Amino acid sequence: MATSDGHHCVVCNKDTDNTCAECTEGLDIDLQPAPTYYCGRSCRRADTKKHKTLCKLANDRKVLRDAAILLHNIFKAIRLHAFDVKIVQVAIDKAEVEGEIDKLHLYEGKYEKGETIVDFPEGLSLSHEDRQALLTWCACSDALFTMSKMVESALKGQ
DSSP states (O other), X not given: OOOSSOOBOTTTOOBOOOBOTTSTTOBOTTSOXXXXXXXXXXXXXXXXXXXXXXXXXXXXXXXXXXXXXHHHHHHHHXXXXXXXXXXXXXXXXXXSSTTOOOEEEEEEOOOOTTOOOBOOOTTSOOOXXXXXXXXXXXXXXXXXHHHHHHHHXXXXXO
């Protein structure tokens, strides 16, 4: 069967649109879709031994990527409602060279006595993208703090 998509059977190199039904949503090492194409059952059977491991890896990558996205969104949601950095000003240095990343500068204010959790700084003029970057930064700093406590406990033998 000729196709216009340019997909080829991994066994015999014939044009095909048929994919392994097990890994149609699997991902390659770069987290790009990685379906394996076969022209028919005979080529699929001939490749089973080699493909079984690759198929499992592709599907495992998809599960891990989806779990990472879910955890990232959970961290951002938690930080939105339990924000412990009292940011009073944000400045953005726009990249001057194409391909460089804008820099987000955060200025922290003074805490009142007993104040540990503050509201997310809604009054700052942040784009949605900058707001997400700020929440991600906070989630990353939480992860580093937690990791340092775990290492400390491990070194104490606990």
